[in-house]
Amino acid sequence: MDPDAIARTYRRWAPVYDATFGAVTRPGRRAATAHANRQGGHVLEVGVGTGLALRHYRPDVKVTGIDFSDDMLRLAREKVTEKGLTNVADLRQMDARDLDFPDDSFDTVVAMYLISVVPEPRRVLAEMARVCKPGGEIVIVNHFAAEGGALGRVEALLGPFADRMGWHADFEIGTVLGSDRVREIERRTLPPLGLFTFLRLRPRPAAQQAA
Template structure:
């Protein structure tokens, strides 16, 4: 059941949107999010152990994770994953342990499997963001970190008006322009530790959570 008040997107919207995006993603949206992805991986590299990247896409961030992290990437879109696999096979990235087709709303991992869980530019796209937050909390070890980087909408001003207008096209766009931060503040097992605006122009926000015991 999608989170109430959010534009409806289902798994087939996501798969078909990212089938279209996959061939051009790295040269379009990928360029726009590059700096933010670097900020997130730099933060993730402060930790060590097993890292899950949910919605890994074409694997843009994969080259930036340090050797202290063993990385598992999952994504719903086989077309995006194919690009991620090509990237890893070209670069020979030994710290990428697995790239799996999987739904972030129903992770096929045991509880407390990862030290760090990351989702970048994914939460506005998933059919049920609250369920993803609960799943990320479940698979992260107590004391571990969950890093969410996303665009969160504002109520007021010109930007708020544009986001509200665009919202009716959410299924076609494959993401939700109108997306308040409260949508991801849903798990009582996750403590919000910091909230940092990131480039470009603070358009994205990096939320860092600690998994409570």
């Protein structure tokens, strides 16, 4: 999706997001925040959206969130104020392809339901790895394309509608796992119906990355 399409699509999604896609994807948000809470320190949530996950971070875990869509971010800011989430340090409009943070800034970098939405997923992954501290973790929750079967055929049919829906239904996990910027440390499926995948990754030291 190009940046204009993202802004347009998520302007339409913002008012109904929490009650629709936001509701069915709750288990992934709980799994990712539970893991970030175990890690502690400073979390970066990339594509924070309407801020549905923010209240699940422990109060002593500092959270910074970024999102491309001002419409989604406005709702996230409202939640922070309404729920008095003083651990949310900052919510900023930013393109995940160009994170405006120094290298090695965060203990955990989380991206829930983002990686199949962004225009250049490998570049986003590289940015997430860059801002993650050595020894820190990257947590990704997403739907990845099924290998064949009825679901695979439905996803292939939905492929051309990515701009209207706001994500690529046929996004392949290899796009993430094939990156030389990260290595996999855990993978499991999540409800509903195992449709979503929880991935824990570590940034690779620069010496192990291809030039």
